Amino acid sequence: GNSVTQMEGPVTLSEEAFLTINCTYTATGYPSLFWYVQYPGEGLQLLLKATKADDKGSNKGFEATYRKETTSFHLEKGSVQVSDSAVYFCAPNDYKLSFGAGTTVTVRA
Amino acid sequence: EAQVTQNPRYLITVTGKKLTVTCSQNMNHEYMSWYRQDPGLGLRQIYYSMNVEVTDKGDVPEGYKVSRKEKRNFPLILESPSPNQTSLYFCASSLIVAGRTGELFFGEGSRLTVL
Numbered sequence: 001g002n003s004v005t006q007m008e009g010p011v012t013l014s015e016e017a018f019l020t021i022n023c024t025y026t027a028t029g030y031p032s033l034f035w036y037v038q039y040p041g042e043g044l045q046l047l048l049k050a051t052k053a054d055d056k057g058s059n060k061g062f063e064a065t066y067r068k069e070t071t072s073f074h075l076e077k078g079s080v081q082v083s084d085s086a087v088y089f090c091a092p093n094d095y096k097l098s099f100g101a102g103t104t105v106t107v108r109a
Numbered sequence: 110e111a112q113v114t115q116n117p118r119y120l121i122t123v124t125g126k127k128l129t130v131t132c133s134q135n136m137n138h139e140y141m142s143w144y145r146q147d148p149g150l151g152l153r154q155i156y157y158s159m160n161v162e163v164t165d166k167g168d169v170p171e172g173y174k175v176s177r178k179e180k181r182n183f184p185l186i187l188e189s190p191s192p193n194q195t196s197l198y199f200c201a202s203s204l205i206v207a208g209r210t211g212e213l214f215f216g217e218g219s220r221l222t223v224l
Binding site for chain 1: 151153158
């Protein structure tokens with residue numbers, strides 16, 4: 001099956017700092033890849049996705065590129081805000097899938 | 110509005126008292142799944158369903174049952190809850206496209222405490 005290895009947190013940043021969360025995948029075939037975000041007290045929601053190699057997903061200033069050569073889907077944002085404080089999860093599209101702990105990001109004003 | 114609805118959102122119960130957490134989606138999704146979220150252990154899959162009458166175990170199915178009699182509903186049943194089932198539970202659903210799941214839509218969560 002498919003799996004991902006995601007950078008462990010927690011990550012603490014100041015506002016306007018650059019954020020990178022590493023995610024690498026192991027796949028049989030070519031899965032779609034997703035980043036989900038969980039804000040405090042809420043369920044997960046889709047942040048962005050990419051369905052094939054070299055696709056770039058983007059949303060809310062976040063970007064991630066599906067790189068087949070490095071089997072990676074790293075999440076980046078150039079200038080974070082306090083409102084970006086959340087837990088971030090990288091995931092492939094699999095029926096049987098546990099998400100792991102995700103990466104907790106705290107942005108300080 | 111497209112949504113996944115879970116009930117109850119909060120529940121405190123006692124050991125051994127059967128309970129059901131309901132999950133309903135209005136998007137005609139084939140795939141539905143249950144997860145529990147615990148500090149340090151992340152979000153772990155309990156059961157999933159590919160369609161009506163098709164269910165399968167996730168990573169932590171012990172102590173839980175599910176059913177999928179209708180496409181929109183996927184209840185999680187705790188026949189005899191124990192304190193180690195105290196957790197935050199999430200239901201999710203998705204279309205199945207070309208044999209794979211798509212974007213997962215999550216409910217708001219159900220916080221269960223078993224005393």
